[in-house]
Amino acid sequence: MLFVSSRYLGNKIAQALITIFIVLCVNFFLFRIMPGDPLSMLMRNPRASQQAIQKAKELYGLDQSLPAQFGRYLQDLVKLDFGVSFMFKKPVVEVIGGKIGPTLLLLGVSELIAIILGIYLGIVAASHRGRIVDVGAISLSLLLYSLPTFLLGMVLILVFSVYWGLFPSVGMVTAAAKFSSWWRQSLDLLAHLFLPAMTLALTLIGEYGMLMRSSLIEVLSEDFIVTARAKGLSEREVIHKHGYPNALLPVVTAISINLGLTIAGAIQVETVFSWPGIGRLMYDALNNRDYPLLQGIFLLVCICVIVANLLSDLLYMVLDPRVKS
């Protein structure tokens, strides 16, 4: 952290805070310009009695002015009170909290697979530049990019679980199963994790691979590589000792910048495989018009992405001393 200028740091943090504040405002106003009376939507009963409506208005603070409502909304946020989910009849925080674990597991495992395979793909492509391996790697990446994630998931279900019967395609554990030991249970979890994690990883591999490829190609054209070659190192040594470590930097930061896109993938993968995480929860909230839940998830995801972006900026500064101002 020696290199980090405090002014740059302060600037970045201020920008992130402003963005979070704007997200809070958007979140507040969006859900108040909904077509139709928010109250009847909240109560899900157009024939509610006058007294019930009045009571609900007071409960939700809808009888107050807009600025007062906004103040109350901010107060509730600080207290982590996101309202009550229509679907689950439980506080939104509780509902979301129970789904974070499975999503983190899925995201973590797929990112790990994608980073390892993607970097490998990039190195192979860059060191065989212009040859058939390289063209193959580029085409594969373009294809993976053009493939909607959910479609890839459904095709994998069709092949691996329907035709070959290798892996389960629904949920995280076998329903109503009794396990004789903990490792059998872990094995069951792994089997369920395989297809969703593979789907998400495949969509990321192409991207990381292409990033690694172009980054490595750029590094390989620099002077110190010429020096390394002049020293008589083999091409393999040049790439592994001098090229690859220097090319990693943009890929490392891309991973956290990419979180928004990864989340988009996770929503689709969790939906297709009924994985009990935040993404599937968002799909259910959408299709049941559970607005408080939707609002809570949106806020959580936005803040995570903004913080990840901030972290990637800071990481870049720490890793690359050239970025100072």
Next chain:
Amino acid sequence: MPLDKPTLSLRFKRAFSVLYGNKIGFTGFLILCFFFFIALFGPWIKPYDIMDFGGAADILRPPSLEHLLGTDDMGRDILGGLIAGSRISLLVGVMATVLSMFLGAVIGLTAGYFGGFIDAVLMRLTDIFLVLPWLPLVLVLAAILGANLWNIILVIGLTSWAGTARVVRAQTLSIKERTYVERARSLGSSNLRVILRHILPNVFPVIFANTVLIAAVAILSETTLSFLGLGDSLNQSWGMMLHYAFECGAASIGAYWFLLPPGLCVVLVVLGFTFLGYALDEWINPQIRKR
């Protein structure tokens, strides 16, 4: 006719010969021509009615002579659905792209040309749109506005302009400093005239290359949105077909004919736009061409 001003037909021929010389770009061009042809003339060749449900015996039939690509879970012909769906998918893709391009161009040109406070505000706005997670934002907006064709176009257009604005701004900044722009300004041309006559024509190639790539994103977005249940059920796109396929568990019961044809169409069109965009980018950016 002065030498340095080629006629329109000559320009067209040149553009075509460059495109023809680039294999990837030409493949993309052919794929897109095919799908636009289907969208324009397909419904005359093979009429399709979204309410044309078959009998109980017609439900989820695999491909046969009568139904070349089989039938869906409501007994409708899948080939017919694909052809009708191409209109909706391409319409949403094209309209959302036009909106996105317009917003990106106007915001980028304004920020780059006027600079100062306007630039700062517009670029902060652009940054925010770049940071916010795309799919959750699109989903929430679509859920609130209500799912119909025009809202979907609006939502996709409103959320995809930020990248274009950035590129257009950068290009505007460099063109603004050129002497002929200075000259036009000192001769008393209005800001609007300078932007439209002198800057826009030079920024246009960048906008155009970007547009093609955004079209790919727009079609993917529409498909994803429809798949997740926020599509327009009266105007059935390919994404909507995939949604119905998912809802009836087509993958789990092995009904590949319900799943693969609309999926393949989406992938091909997106690939077509991506290939074409890749070629245009290479053509417009001489630096890449040299590599």
